[in-house]
Amino acid sequence: MHAVILAAGEGTRMRPLTETVPKPMLPVADRPLVAHTADAAVEAGADTLVLVVGYEADRVREHFGDEYRGVPVEYATQEEQLGTAHAAAAAREHLDDDFVVLNGDDLYDRAALDALFDACPAVGAYEVDDPRPYGVFSIADGEVTGIVEKPEEPPSNRVNVGAYHFPAEAADWLDEVELSERGEYEITDVVERVVEAYDVTAVPVERWLGVGRPWELLEANEWKLGELERRLDGEVHPDADLRGPVVVEDGARVDAGVVVEGPALVRAGADVGPNAYLRGATLVGPDCHVGNGVELKNTVVMAGANVPHLSYVGDSVLGEGVNLGAGTQVANLRHDGGDVRVTVKGERVSTGRRKFGVVAGPGAKTAINTSLNAGVVLSAGATTTPGESVVRDR
Secondary structure, eight states: OEEEEEEOOOOGGGTTGGGSSOGGGSEETTEEHHHHHHHHHHHHTOSEEEEEEOTTHHHHHHHHTTEETTEEEEEEEOSSOOOHHHHHHTTGGGOSSOEEEEETTEEEOHHHHHHHHHSSSEEEEEEOSOOTTSEEEEEETTEEEEEEESOSSOSOSEEEEEEEEEOTTHHHHGGGOOOOTTSSOOTHHHHHHHHHHSOEEEEEESOEEEOOSHHHHHHHHHHHHTTOOOEEOSEEOTTOEEESSEEEOTTOEEOTTOEEESSEEEOTTOEEOSSOEEESSEEEOTTOEEEETOEEESOEEOTTOEEEESOEEESOEEOTTOEEOTTOEEOOBOTTOOOOEEEETTEEEEOSOSBOOOEEOTTOEEOTTOEEOTTOEEOTTOBOOTTOEEOSOO
16 A cells, blocks of 8 residues: 655645755654654555655655665655645656655654555544644544644544555545635645545544654654663763663764763764753754753754754754753743743744743854843844853744
8 A cells, every 4th residue: 555645745834944954854753753653654564655745755755765674665645735535636647546744744643544454445533722723623423524734612522633544546636626715735635535436534533743843843852852761772871870772873972971861862873061051852863962960851862963062952943953052041931931932934823831941043153151031032043142041042
């Protein structure tokens, strides 16, 4: 069975992290976000992966190649991002039987995907407290009877998570979708057509996360780092103290005086310490340097970034090649106890988190003794001056 994985989007809500990296290739634990979906699809029974690519497509191609975990990989290009049906339709030439469509920037529990692959037609349905911001299914006796987008009066609390097992003829229907009011070709139009023609199983999804904004990337890492099993393949100094589920990959180095409270992952080529403290769900990416007197808490440090000395960074995401000057301190808690707010596509929105630090775009650099306020976003290549307190995005 073919599994079509949608991985073409720019990820504009994830800016500036996606200035150079497509959103599906952002790091979640030991692999890119989209690789978690691909792994789950292969384990559920996909015999071919069709990756729909677009923005920064070469990053996706370089990672997956022509074969992934023994399964052939084919590519379809979505030249313009015009909606989910448009993306799936790009894979039409590869489809000649029933097929599964999955979002490449979502995480799904394995059991749900196993059940989705076993049933046709079927959709993944996830239970939420407030379904109004989502596509919501009408469900009777375990079967989908309809779907409505962002209703004021939802017919259920079971929402669409972008996981579908379509019959073969639905491949042709992808090309017949009309432009929606918001200017996109929506795959939910195909779902409605399948519901009219077939009995569609609503597969319960116990755990799901759509990763669209920086704090959701943190949450994705909290999920997947929490599944780690302790493994120390790299160089660990005998005076380092590693507690719980900590992974130090081959080619990584942990120096004397370092304390790591898992879950935490130190990737190949990274070095930590001496006298650093890592705690919470923390990822230190490939070829990163975390130096003396640095504390990282619940933070993602992407490839090639450096936090060399005497800094605190909590609940933050540091993009590729970021460098924090000595004494850089990140605030991650509002004094009034409210949720931290972050700018997304020009609008200040709540993260839903009491603790959230900063988002630093690729190549951003801070000078010595810089203070960064909770919710600040540093654009790609941004800089600060010595001793500066940054309370607004730059």
